[in-house]
Amino acid sequence: MINLRLNEERLRALAALAVDQALSLGDVAVSATARIGGGMRVTVAQGTADKALRDLTQSLVVTVYQQGRMGTASTSSLEEAAIRRAAAEAVATAGRVAPDPDAGLADPATLAHDTPLPELASPSGLTVAELSEMAFAVDAAARAAAVPPGVGLRVAEAGVASSDGRVALATSAGFCRSFSFSQHGLWAMVKAEQDGQSAIDMAQSMERRFQSLDSVERVAAKAVERAVSQLGARSLPTQRASMLFDARIASALLGDVVGALGGMAQHRRTSLFQDSVGTQIAPDHVDLLEDPFLPYGLASGAYDREGVAGQQRAVIEAGVVRGYFLDSRSARRLSMRSTGNADGPWNLRFTSRNPAEDRAALCARMGRGLLVTQFNGGATDPVTGNWTRAAGGFWVEDGVPTFPVSGITVGGNLRDMIGGIVAIGSDLYRQGAFQTGSILIHDLQIGGAP
Numbered sequence: 001m002i003n004l005r006l007n008e009e010r011l012r013a014l015a016a017l018a019v020d021q022a023l024s025l026g027d028v029a030v031s032a033t034a035r036i037g038g039g040m041r042v043t044v045a046q047g048t049a050d051k052a053l054r055d056l057t058q059s060l061v062v063t064v065y066q067q068g069r070m071g072t073a074s075t076s077s078l079e080e081a082a083i084r085r086a087a088a089e090a091v092a093t094a095g096r097v098a099p100d101p102d103a104g105l106a107d108p109a110t111l112a113h114d115t116p117l118p119e120l121a122s123p124s125g126l127t128v129a130e131l132s133e134m135a136f137a138v139d140a141a142a143r144a145a146a147v148p149p150g151v152g153l154r155v156a157e158a159g160v161a162s163s164d165g166r167v168a169l170a171t172s173a174g175f176c177r178s179f180s181f182s183q184h185g186l187w188a189m190v191k192a193e194q195d196g197q198s199a200i201d202m203a204q205s206m207e208r209r210f211q212s213l214d215s216v217e218r219v220a221a222k223a224v225e226r227a228v229s230q231l232g233a234r235s236l237p238t239q240r241a242s243m244l245f246d247a248r249i250a251s252a253l254l255g256d257v258v259g260a261l262g263g264m265a266q267h268r269r270t271s272l273f274q275d276s277v278g279t280q281i282a283p284d285h286v287d288l289l290e291d292p293f294l295p296y297g298l299a300s301g302a303y304d305r306e307g308v309a310g311q312q313r314a315v316i317e318a319g320v321v322r323g324y325f326l327d328s329r330s331a332r333r334l335s336m337r338s339t340g341n342a343d344g345p346w347n348l349r350f351t352s353r354n355p356a357e358d359r360a361a362l363c364a365r366m367g368r369g370l371l372v373t374q375f376n377g378g379a380t381d382p383v384t385g386n387w388t389r390a391a392g393g394f395w396v397e398d399g400v401p402t403f404p405v406s407g408i409t410v411g412g413n414l415r416d417m418i419g420g421i422v423a424i425g426s427d428l429y430r431q432g433a434f435q436t437g438s439i440l441i442h443d444l445q446i447g448g449a450p
Contacts, residue, residue, distance in 0.1 A: 004166060006036050006058075006078065008178040011168035014078055018062045019170045021087035028091060029065040029105045031171040033305065034058075034078065039163030042131045044139040046155050052128055064090040068099030102332040105306070110328075110338050111175050112309035115302040119295045121180040124162040124210035131160045134216065138188050141220035147192070147228055156189040156200065158220070162210065175307040183298070184210045188220050192227040199230035199404075201374075208296040226373075233392060233404035236448040242369030243410060244362050245439045246393070247429035249375050254350050254434050256380050256387070256414055257288070261321065263330025263341075265382060272385035272415050276321040282418050285353040288316035292346035299433035304342035311340060315348070349428075350436035356426035359438045364399035365423065366440055371396050372410060385414040409447035417441050 006014075011034045018032035036058040043050040060083055061074045071094030075086040138158035147153060161184065168178035187204035203222035205214035245253065257273070265271040273281055292310030294300050303309050306328055314322050326334070327342035340346075363371060371394040378389030388411040394401035425437030 004036050004038055004056075004164060006166070008166055008168060008180060011036065011166055012170065012176050012178050014060060014080075014083060015168045015170035016176055017080060018060060018083050018087045019172050021084045022062060022064050022091055023172055025088060025091045026066060028094065029172050030062065030087075030090075031105060031169065031306070032060060032062045032087075033167065033169050034060045035165060035167045036078075037163060037165030039161060040126075040128050040131055041159065041161040042128065042135045043157050043159040044132075044135040044155075045157055047136070047139060047143070049132070050157065052132060054128060060086060062087050062090040064094045065104045066091070066094040068101050068103055069094045069097050070100065070103045071095070071097065100329075102329050104328070105171055105173050106308045106328040106338060108173050110308045110340070111173065112177070112303035112307060112340075113175065115309045116293070117179050117302045118293045118297065118300040120182065120208060120300060121164065122182045122209040122296065123164050124182070124184055126162060126210070131162060134186070135160045137216045138186065138220050141217050142188050142190050142224055145221060145224040147224065150194050151228055151231065152193040153224060153227075154191045154193070156191050158188045159186070161185045169303075169305065169307055171307060173307075177303065177307070179301070182208050182210075184208070184213060186213045186216070186219050188223040190223040190227045192224070192231055194231045197231055199227050199233065201226035201230065206298060208298065212296070229394075230392065230404045230406070233406035235407040236370070236395065236405055236446055238448050239446050240443055241446055242366045242440070242442045243444045244359070244366050244369065244371045244396070245441070246359065246371065246373045247425060247427050247436055247438045248431075249373065250350075250436045250439045251429070251431045251434035252375055252389075253414070253417065253439060254288075254348065254436055257418060258325060258345055258348070260382065260414075261315065261324050263324055263326040263334060263336075266324055267330055267333040270382050272381075272383060273321065277323065279321055280319045281321055281415070282316060282319040283421055284318045286316060286319050286421055286424065287314055287351050287353065289313075289349045289351065290315055290346050291349070292340070294347045297347040298430065299345065299347045301343075301346065304340045306338070306342045308338045308340040308342065310346045313339075318353070345433045348434050350424060350434070352424035352437075354423060357423060359425050359427045362423055362425050362438055362440050363396050363401065366396060367399055369396050370394075370405065370410070370446060371401055378409070380414060385416075387412055387414045387417065407448065410444060411447065412441075412444040417444070
């Protein structure tokens with residue numbers, strides 16, 4: 001069971017103390033963030049306890065703005081004397097750096113003084129012993145899974161984690177709020193072996209409510225199925241083909257799009273979707289929706305680290321860009337208004353307006369091509385959009401996966417790929433802030449055997 005010794009009221013008082021102390025030392029604008037968190041993590045491998053970790057962390061960060069100059073200092077002690085020293089250090093640092101006319105606190109009109117807080121906290125109340133019992137259960141379920149004759153299994157790691165935290169933000173603009181949060185996880189990593197070949201894969205479930213995690217049996221079964229299905233993988237001839245990106249890895253494409261629509265990429269003119277507000281970059285059946293207020297969402301919140309309110313919005317609507325991801329600094333540089341994304345995107349959902357199709361239906365629609373289920377490194381050129389990844393997956397014939405594939409690269413131009421999305425599946429998978437189904441795109445490059 002996690003015991004956080006400071007409540008939200010006390011954290012707000014400590015953040016406000018840092019602000020007041022910095023204000024007493026000069027003509028400055030100030031923000032201070034105080035946080036405390038604790039967690040437990042237990043891992044097991046092949047029926048043997050691996051690690052049991054318990055941690056408690058705390059910190060306070062003070063940021064000072066003085067005529068465009070910014071100074072930051074932090075302390076891991078939440079004693080008042082340490083906080084006063086950190087505030088003084090931040091003020092002193094600000095006096096030694098070059099000014100940035102766009103640095104400063106958020107516009108007071110954008111602050112989330114009254115924005116409702118979504119539900120984020122749901123402590124598990126479990127002990128290390130109870131988490132350990134669950135980790136052993138994941139391990140046992142994986143080792144007991146039915147597999148084809150001649151296939152050996154080894155559990156590389158089975159684990160359970162539970163954490164809780166609290167954060168308070170105060171600024172010299174009169175903002176002072178706090179919130180509590182929880183995050184829990186369950187995972188298994190399995191190695192399958194047959195005839196001298198091996199394959200390793202994993203499954204995981206991450207939630208803010210412990211009771212919402214996938215079952216032990218489901219996580220173990222997914223990990224085993226994924227590892228076993230890759231045995232006997234082989235390369236492909238170099239060719240062009242249609243590709244269906246499995247929902248589990250399709251968020252990597254979405255991450256590149258979000259980066260291109262980020263405020264600093266737009267300001268530096270290093271975006272393949274430069275000056276794209278009002279421009280069609282995807283087919284008209286495609287939407288990218290942002291929702292900061294989803295109850296227990298992994299990327300939910302009423303405000304970002306600057307205190308700016310998030311907003312429910314369509315970032316891409318019917319294929320057309322409607323906005324960027326902006327913090328206060330990038331917004332000033334673009335003569336725009338912050339979108340409350342100083343911490344990155346809130347919960348994003350990449351969807352299609354077309355009738356729903358699951359992954360099997362999309363394989364059937366593709367007919368012949370590559371179902372991509374793994375990325376193993378690669379690169380995206382943020383300016384040109386040239387995109388390559390080392391990949392693995394399954395070759396599809398007549399709409400059915402026929403054999404596993406490895407040792408290939410896949411590539412294309414991200415601008416053409418996003419513009420050429422044929423379908424987004426109904427098999428939604430959430431990874432952090434991103435939720436998307438499988439994505440079907442035609443005519444991409446496979447680099448494989450000569």
